Amino acid sequence: MxxxxxxxxxxxxxxxxxxxxxxxxxxxxxxxxxxxxxxxxxxxxxxxxxxxxxxxxxxxxxxxxxxxxxxxxxxxxxxxxxxxxxxxxxxxxxxxxxGNMITTAEHAIAMMFAVARQIPEASESTHAGKWEKSKFMGVELTGKTLGVIGAGNIGGIVCDRARGLKMKVMAYDPFLGEEKAKKMGVEKVELDELLAKADFITLHVPFTDQTANILSKENIAKTKKGVRIVNCARGGLVDEEALAEALKSGHVAGAAFDVFAREPANENPLFHLPNVVCTPHLGAATTxxxxxxxxxxxxxxxxxxxxGAVENALNMPSVTAEEAKVMGPWVSLAGHLGSFIGQMTDEPIKAINILYDGVVSEMNLAALNCGVVAGIMKRANPDVNMVSAPVIAKERGIQVSTTNQDKSGVFDGYIKVTVVTDKRERSVAGTVFSDGKPRFIQIKGINIDAEIGANMLYTTNEDVPGIIGVLGNTMGKNGVNIANFTLGRNDVGGEAIALLYIDHAIEPKVVDALETTGMFTQVKRLAFDVA
Structure with missing residues (x-):
């Protein structure tokens, strides 16, 4: 459908x-x-x-x-x-x-020109038939210093256009490296230096707790006298009341704003001030x-x-179509590993530790993490998925950590998941074979090779003779057909496990029958979402 x-x-x-x-x-x-x-x-x-x-x-x-x-x-x-x-x-x-990077960057450049040459006021005056030629003395952009706060996608385009206008460009951006700055032809500076030296300041950062009022009253006071400030990014980045006072005092020579702290902006401290250009959030408004x-x-x-490709998502790691094809079996494996531990763990989980080894360590680990966490959380909430699981885990105070390492064993790559509770640690590992099918390769440190089926039975016991017979006999008496049977142990006479892949979900009475033999320390029905 x-x-x-x-x-x-x-x-x-x-x-x-x-x-x-x-x-x-x-x-x-x-x-x-x-x-x-x-x-x-x-x-x-x-x-x-x-x-x-x-x-x-x-x-x-x-x-x-x-x-x-x-x-x-x-x-x-x-x-x-x-x-x-x-x-x-x-x-x-x-x-x-x-999609609108160039348009928004161009609007910032246009606003810079408008405030530098007082174009809106001059246009209004000329329409009124005043011809006040001497009133509108502007400044050139050539040779001036432009301070760009935020040199990401849009800020980077503004930097490029400004260099084409022969401006000297300095940028403040904590995520901008020195090498990248050199390639862009801009000087990387701290915020205080930018404020002190820039003739024009333009903002291109998102609104976050860190950037809110980045041009506060205190920072506006640090700016060079005669500075012109342009904001085509987000409202709330500039203290509008403080900027209005600085404009009235003459410390700031002009401002051009396309965004405001409150929108629609029916009133604002910047309105009706001379040499303030305002537009109604037109940054992306081109055909x-x-x-x-x-x-x-x-x-x-x-x-x-x-x-299944995820692009430009705000609440999920991005996964390209190419990644989705390669990672598909590994994402399934991640979910199965998480599901195994989720079904085995009854007490509250404190931490989830995920190890990626070999080829899988070079994949999109953030997406794989989501798969693991979703698998674990499904027992408590069957409707959980890769988007909601990390949110739920965070709400419950579960710490998720990741380790990746080069190939360290016989497999080209594998994933190992360990959960920590107040009572114990429990781990399971798996890999993807060349046929694209995920498999369990280790449970509780015991090596196995188990195909993953929709319905499975997991048992633990002391390594003694007769276990296979009891399992086979009990399944047969109850009409349960075994598709695959995997055994493993940590040592002769030590702890042993069995993992049975069965055709249909078994009834509780089968589990009861196994438990009453007294030969098993644990008997657990498991179900996996296998396509």
Whole structure:
């Protein structure tokens, strides 16, 4: 059955066609996003939801979205999506951070020109027939120092364009390395140096706890007298009250803002001040950008629904289509290892330690971690998946750690999962053979080679004669057919284990029959989600 996607905002017809061409059943209702009751009523019918900013994906909407797997936002901002609620329900939230990079960078450059030459005020004056030529004395950009706060995707384009304008560019970005800065042709500096030296400052960082009010009253006071400040990134990065005071005092010569702390901005401390240019969040508002993000979100959602590829997700590690093909068996193995331990562990888990060895250590470990944690958490919550599991684990205070190492044994690669509780540590390891099938290779430190089936029986016992006979006899008497039988022990006469792959789930009476023999220290029915 084909996946079904609802488009609840105005998206390009070309984006609708992408879904159709990929064999996805698409329902284009561009106005339903404005009707929250109608959206809540119908959302349960869809696997995917494609939106812009008009649709508000609230906790109520997500609660009604019983089949929803992915929400795609055509654009960068996702403030209109309850991401926490989506994550808890296992719904991937994607955006399109690259579709409007050039448009937003160009807007920042345009705003820089506008405030440098007082273009909006001069235009208004000229329209009024005043011809105040001497009033609007501007400054050149050539030779000036531009301070870029945030030299990522958009900030990097601004740096490139500014260098083309013959500006000297310095950048403050904790994640910008010296080598990368040299390639970009910019000087990497600390924030205080940028504030002290820049003639123009432009911001290109997300709004986080670390960046909120990065241009605070104190930092604005540190800026060079006559500086001009441009913000086309996010509202809340600049203390607008403090900036208004600095503009009135003449310390700041001008400002150009496309974003504000409160939007829609019907009033703001910066409004009506001379040489302040304001636009209504137009950074991504070009025909090209709107088309680009619509096509990009359609592609991303289709890729996920059809191949499992995860691109530009905010609550799940990204996995390319190529990675998804290679990693598929390993993701399955990760889930099976987690599921085994989850079914074996009755007490609260304090920590999950995951070891990746050999070829698997070079894969997308963040995604594999999600697979392991999801497998473990499924016993407590069958609806958990790779998106929601890490959120639930974090809420429960479970620490997840990862180790990767070069090939250290006979297998090209393997995964070993260990859980820690107050009472014990329990571990299981597995690998993927050349046929693409995952297998258990070690349980409790005992080496085995066990095919993984949908229904299995696990037993532990002292290594004594007769165990195989008892297991076989009991299964036979109860009409249970054994597809595969694996044994292992740590030493002669020591602890031994058996793992039986059986055709159908066994009844509790079979477990009771085995336990009453007195030969087993543990008997456990296991079930795995095997495709």
């Amino acid at each position: 084909a996946p079904k996607v609802l488009i609840s905002d105005k998206l390009s017809e070309a984006a609708v066609q992408i879904f159709k061409d990929r064999g996805i059943d698409v329902d284009f209702q561009p106005d339903v996003g404005k009707d929250k009751d109608k959206l809540a009523e119908i959302i349960g019918n869809y696997d995917g939801l494609a939106i812009r900013s008009a649709t508000k994906v609230t906790e109520k909407i997500i609660a009604a979205a019983d089949n929803l797997k992915v929400i795609g936002r055509a654009g960068i901002g996702t403030d209109n999506i309850d991401k926490e609620a989506a994550s808890k329900k296992g719904i991937i939230v994607m955006n399109t951070p690259f 090209e950008a709107q088309e680009n993000v619509a096509l990009q979100v359609a592609d991303q959602m289709a890729n996920y629904l059809l191949t």
